[in-house]
Amino acid sequence: DEEVILNTLVEVCIHLRESRRLQDLLSLFYRSGKKPSQHLYGALIKAHSQLKQMQQCRENWNEMVLERAMIPNDIVLGCMLDALVCNGEVEEAVALFNEWKGKVGANMVMYSTLIKGFAAVGKADEAMSMWEEIRAAGSSMNAVACPSMLCLLLELVCFAYMSCDSWIVFG
Numbered sequence: 001d002e003e004v005i006l007n008t009l010v011e012v013c014i015h016l017r018e019s020r021r022l023q024d025l026l027s028l029f030y031r032s033g034k035k036p037s038q039h040l041y042g043a044l045i046k047a048h049s050q051l052k053q054m055q056q057c058r059e060n061w062n063e064m065v066l067e068r069a070m071i072p073n074d075i076v077l078g079c080m081l082d083a084l085v086c087n088g089e090v091e092e093a094v095a096l097f098n099e100w101k102g103k104v105g106a107n108m109v110m111y112s113t114l115i116k117g118f119a120a121v122g123k124a125d126e127a128m129s130m131w132e133e134i135r136a137a138g139s140s141m142n143a144v145a146c147p148s149m150l151c152l153l154l155e156l157v158c159f160a161y162m163s164c165d166s167w168i169v170f171g
Helices: 002-016 020-034 039-051 055-067 074-086 090-104 106-118 124-136 145-163
Strands: none
Touching: 002 020, 002 039, 020 039, 039 055, 039 074, 055 074, 074 090, 074 106, 090 106, 106 124
16 A cells, blocks of 8 residues: 555654655655545654644644544544644643543553653643643553653753752862
């Protein structure tokens, strides 16, 4: 199937960070006029995220959910959340997560993505609220969420240290 080949090539270009080839693949696909499957929407969103083309991520998302009335699966939602977080749109990612988690379900990958976003912008309270939401849902830390929480704590310690008005010099 052509879509399976395209999806594989897109994933390989993403993994190898081959931006020029990735852009060429995307251009070829869009010129074809074909409509992507749900799975391919996820790959397209990831590709445009890597290329820092957030408007195209949003256009793919809106085409899928608004124009085609497709309900995303957890993987595609996770791709969009990651795209938003990786491009500095943490609040938008949280709003999207809250909008869809009741329909799609939430998983540790999604929570970890949002926690990673909060850590990147130094929002400890929001990250800890997300952790409380995980616990309230009866979930526990796993191999996916644990590194995100550890990174959050490390980043917050570093952020607090660098924000200090007075530096302690050991000598």
